[in-house]
Amino acid sequence: MIGFRRSRPDAKDAPAHARVGERVRARLDADPSVYRLPVDAIEIYGVADFFTAEECARLIGMVDAVARPSPTYHNNADSGRTSYSGDVDPDDPFIRMLERRIDDLLGIEHAHGEVIQGQRYEPGQQFRAHFDYFDTSASYWPTEEGRGGQRTWTAMGYLSAVEAGGATEFPKVPISVPPQKGALLVWNNMARDGKPNPLTLHAGRPVEQGVKYIVTKWYRARPWY
Numbered sequence: 446m447i448g449f450r451r452s453r454p455d456a457k458d459a460p461a462h463a464r465v466g467e468r469v470r471a472r473l474d475a476d477p478s479v480y481r482l483p484v485d486a487i488e489i490y491g492v493a494d495f496f497t498a499e500e501c502a503r504l505i506g507m508v509d510a511v512a513r514p515s516p517t518y519h520n521n522a523d524s525g526r527t528s529y530s531g532d533v534d535p536d537d538p539f540i541r542m543l544e545r546r547i548d549d550l551l552g553i554e555h556a557h558g559e560v561i562q563g564q565r566y567e568p569g570q571q572f573r574a575h576f577d578y579f580d581t582s583a584s585y586w587p588t589e590e591g592r593g594g595q596r597t598w599t600a601m602g603y604l605s606a607v608e609a610g611g612a613t614e615f616p617k618v619p620i621s622v623p624p625q626k627g628a629l630l631v632w633n634n635m636a637r638d639g640k641p642n643p644l645t646l647h648a649g650r651p652v653e654q655g656v657k658y659i660v661t662k663w664y665r666a667r668p669w670y
């Protein structure tokens with residue numbers, strides 16, 4: 446029953462999501478600064494030194510200013526999160542500059558991107574396995590559908606090196622990406638056919654030593670507001 450209910454919006458939107466996937470993939474594949482991780486299950490890319498050390502330091506200060514205990518439940522991407530999180534000021538000129546740079550890397554119009562969200566994980570804190578895409582059979586879906594629809598691509602930047610733990614893990618692929626200061630990780634939450642790709646299940650593993658800072662930007666299928 447659940448499968449049947451969720452299949453309708455997913456099938457309806459699949460062609461549009463597939464077109465976005467194709468466009469972003471072509472752009473990333475043509476960019477020599479972008480490295481495609483050699484896996485078939487998901488489309489995932491890395492960019493080393495996307496943020497300079499100065500930018501990381503400035504962003505960390507901004508994350509510290511907004512980070513609060515994460516809500517225990519808001520939508521699927523917020524459940525199971527014990528880190529501190531918060532949205533940075535989208536009107537800050539420094540943030541606008543970084544957003545333009547991420548938008549340009551992916552070739553997705555600025556209006557589709559949600560506000561950059563910052564997170565700080567202290568030892569023992571984690572983000573349990575989850576999907577970034579929305580469950581279209583959930584009660585929140587009509588609201589999310591009305592404000593941009595599905596989360597297609599995710600861009601996530603590491604602002605600090607972590608002494609131990611804190612890897613971003615995709616257990617179904619499987620791959621595990623240790624935090625690398627300044628690096629940006631980008632992946633498509635949709636499969637080639639434009640439907641949500643369950644192989645994108647991922648987690649921020651518990652930090653064991655050090656403090657992990659990241660920024661995440663989720664892109665919607667349509668303009669977000």
Ligand SMILES: O=C(O)CCC(=O)C(=O)O
Nearest residue numbers: 572577612613648649661
């Ligand atoms: O902390 C991580 O490595 C994962 C973060 C994440 O999944 C997210 O922000 O959606």
Ligand SMILES: [Fe+2]
Nearest residue numbers: 522576577647
């Ligand atoms: Fe996530």
